[in-house]
Amino acid sequence: MNPVFSWNLLADFRHMWAFPFMVNAFRAGVVVAVVAGLMGWFMVLRRQSFAGHTLAVAAFPGAAGATLIGISAAYGYFAFCGAAAVIIAAATRGRRSAGGLAAESALTGTVQALALACGLLFVALYKGFLNGTTALLFGSFLGITAGQVAVLAAAGAAVLAVLAVIGRPLLFASVDPDVAAARGVPVRLLSAAFLVLLGAAVAETAQITGALLVFALLVMPAATAQRLTARPLASVVLTVIIGWAVTWAGLIAAYYSPYPIGFYVTSFAFAVYLAAHIAATARYRRRRHVTLAAVPA
Amino acid sequence: MNPMARPEQTAIAAVSPPAGGAVAADRGNVLELGGAAVRVGGATLWSGVDLAVGAGEFVAVLGPNGVGKTTLLKVLLGLLPVAEGQVRVLGEPAGRANSRIGYLPQRRSFDASSRIRGTDVVRLGLDGDRWGIPLPFGRRSRDAARRVNEVIGLVGASGYAGRPIGECSGGEQQRLLIAQALIRRPQLLLLDEPLDSLDLPNQAAAAALISRICAVEGVTVVMVAHDVNPILAHLDRVVYIAAGGAAAGTPAEVVTSETLTRLYQTPVEVLRTSAGHLVVVGQPEAPAVHADRHAAGGAP
Numbered sequence: 098m099n100p101v102f103s104w105n106l107l108a109d110f111r112h113m114w115a116f117p118f119m120v121n122a123f124r125a126g127v128v129v130a131v132v133a134g135l136m137g138w139f140m141v142l143r144r145q146s147f148a149g150h151t152l153a154v155a156a157f158p159g160a161a162g163a164t165l166i167g168i169s170a171a172y173g174y175f176a177f178c179g180a181a182a183v184i185i186a187a188a189t190r191g192r193r194s195a196g197g198l199a200a201e202s203a204l205t206g207t208v209q210a211l212a213l214a215c216g217l218l219f220v221a222l223y224k225g226f227l228n229g230t231t232a233l234l235f236g237s238f239l240g241i242t243a244g245q246v247a248v249l250a251a252a253g254a255a256v257l258a259v260l261a262v263i264g265r266p267l268l269f270a271s272v273d274p275d276v277a278a279a280r281g282v283p284v285r286l287l288s289a290a291f292l293v294l295l296g297a298a299v300a301e302t303a304q305i306t307g308a309l310l311v312f313a314l315l316v317m318p319a320a321t322a323q324r325l326t327a328r329p330l331a332s333v334v335l336t337v338i339i340g341w342a343v344t345w346a347g348l349i350a351a352y353y354s355p356y357p358i359g360f361y362v363t364s365f366a367f368a369v370y371l372a373a374h375i376a377a378t379a380r381y382r383r384r385r386h387v388t389l390a391a392v393p394a
Numbered sequence: 395m396n397p398m399a400r401p402e403q404t405a406i407a408a409v410s411p412p413a414g415g416a417v418a419a420d421r422g423n424v425l426e427l428g429g430a431a432v433r434v435g436g437a438t439l440w441s442g443v444d445l446a447v448g449a450g451e452f453v454a455v456l457g458p459n460g461v462g463k464t465t466l467l468k469v470l471l472g473l474l475p476v477a478e479g480q481v482r483v484l485g486e487p488a489g490r491a492n493s494r495i496g497y498l499p500q501r502r503s504f505d506a507s508s509r510i511r512g513t514d515v516v517r518l519g520l521d522g523d524r525w526g527i528p529l530p531f532g533r534r535s536r537d538a539a540r541r542v543n544e545v546i547g548l549v550g551a552s553g554y555a556g557r558p559i560g561e562c563s564g565g566e567q568q569r570l571l572i573a574q575a576l577i578r579r580p581q582l583l584l585l586d587e588p589l590d591s592l593d594l595p596n597q598a599a600a601a602a603l604i605s606r607i608c609a610v611e612g613v614t615v616v617m618v619a620h621d622v623n624p625i626l627a628h629l630d631r632v633v634y635i636a637a638g639g640a641a642a643g644t645p646a647e648v649v650t651s652e653t654l655t656r657l658y659q660t661p662v663e664v665l666r667t668s669a670g671h672l673v674v675v676g677q678p679e680a681p682a683v684h685a686d687r688h689a690a691g692g693a694p
Contacts, residue, residue, distance in 0.1 A: 142509070142510070261526065261527050262525055262526060264526075264527050265521070265522060265524055265526060265527060265528060266523055266524070266525060268518065268522065269518045269522030269523060272508070272510055272514075272518060273515060273518060273522075275499035275501065276497060276498075276499060276518075276574065276575075277518075277522065277523065278473070279471050279473065279492060279495075279497040279499070280492065280493075280497075280522070280523040281492060281523055282522070282523045323509040324509070327509050327510055327557075327558040328511060329510065329514055330530055332509070
């Protein structure tokens with residue numbers, strides 16, 4: 098009964114895709130990897146990984162609260178992630194100054210702690226919810242329907258459409274806020290808009306991936322790609338490819354083994370990051386060595 | 395012992411014709427301030443400032459820390475309103491002509507972990523304020539790439555523009571940022587302490603570069619500076635701001651014992667070294683000015 102991985106990928110895919118639930122999982126994986134990857138690319142560039150993590154954590158009480166009062170978990174995800182994004186955005190006014198950053202970081206941590214506490218309370222109030230908690234934190238990739246995939250794709254397309262419109266000024270505002278402001282870019286508005294968009298993206302993807310895995314897909318592919326290249330276009334493309342590859346690899350590994358997909362996706366992403374880190378460090382050393390050697394004694 | 399104590403802000407008119415009358419006064423003034431005053435948080439930083447800068451001039455804004463030099467640039471960009479008087483920049487009210495202004499804000503440097511290339515930072519100066527995603531092909535993309543290369547060549551940064559900007563030295567970063575400010579062919583360049591984080595050879599090189607751009611491209615340059623010496627040889631005029639007032643003119647007219655003593659309202663001596671450098675002795679430093687500014691009105 099237990100399927101065996103054959104190293105013949107074509108045969109393996111044909112085997113897995115014979116099951117509609119696996120097809121749905123692979124499709125959802127693509128959407129999640131692309132949306133989380135692109136949003137994460139800006140998140141890493143803007144050094145807002147902590148804010149991103151907090152939004153991901155806020156997905157947990159959102160879903161638990163929605164389940165508790167008996168409404169669709171989707172409402173809970175959007176309500177909590179959105180609220181957390183708005184609170185952090187309100188506190189990021191005047192970031193860039195060192196004091197502003199410290200205040201933002203402290204407030205973000207406070208929001209995260211409160212979100213976790215709320216989640217704990219909701220789970221305690223809803224007795225017999227323990228199995229659900231695991232799904233909320235670590236996802237339910239393998240249990241989604243074709244309808245959910247369609248909704249996920251539509252929501253993902255909406256997030257990416259907004260990102261495409263604000264992408265260039267957002268990059269300017271992230272890299273060089275003072276000059277961007279002088280050029281008329283609404284730096285503060287973009288900063289707030291990005292956090293709210295990140296909240297929406299997290300709320301949407303966390304429904305599939307769980308609160309913890311969504312953060313892995315936000316931060317790891319982008320951090321890896323930015324370690325490898327400083328070219329914006331190349332690192333955006335690389336981010337999407339890495340996210341896509343580790344998600345599918347995780348799905349395959351989870352299908353052929355008894356261990357959870359979240360573990361595989363995160364471990365694969367970590368392995369890629371580690372390899373990129375070693376490669377980038379080696380390249381930097383070599384270049385410095387060459388530069389030094391070129392200087393006449 | 396508060397040398398800056400005064401009953402109210404001293405207004406010193408600082409009108410002067412362009413240096414030596416030589417520089418294109420007939421082409422109209424790029425900058426005009428008339429009776430301008432600025433208040434920040436209820437305290438007047440400076441007032442009664444009159445200034446006219448002609449096209450192609452290289453002007454330095456000098457003065458101690460905290461006196462409102464950066465504020466002057468923000469006023470010229472329209473980011474901060476004047477409390478009194480008028481400001482016209484490139485023939486329009488401040489803030490309207492910003493697309494024709496290149497601005498280099500005061501900063502230390504990009505973080506060493508900044509994972510973006512120098513060329514990308516320069517390119518953002520060209521069209522980073524446009525909505526949407528640029529297509530990586532087509533005529534517009536080729537034109538943009540050509541202009542980026544051209545301006546990077548102009549500042550002599552071709553050798554390292556492809557590296558992550560965080561890995562460039564302070565002097566290299568400053569050249570790339572000057573390229574960014576120049577990429578739209580501005581008529582006016584506003585530079586806020588661009589030499590501040592550089593060592594002496596780099597200061598001299600950057601000053602020569604800015605002066606060359608000013609002459610070759612016909613750009614008017616207004617540079618905020620803490621130290622006049624690296625740029626002294628290149629300057630057409632200086633504006634000296636100190637505690638409430640300002641004086642403008644050629645360096646020889648303004649950076650003198652008499653003018654600075656009047657501006658600071660305390661004895662200040664300007665010495666000239668054998669190398670032609672100016673040394674200002676006895677100028678009250680920032681803390682005195684700041685303490686006074688925050689206690690404005692209540693100072694003994």
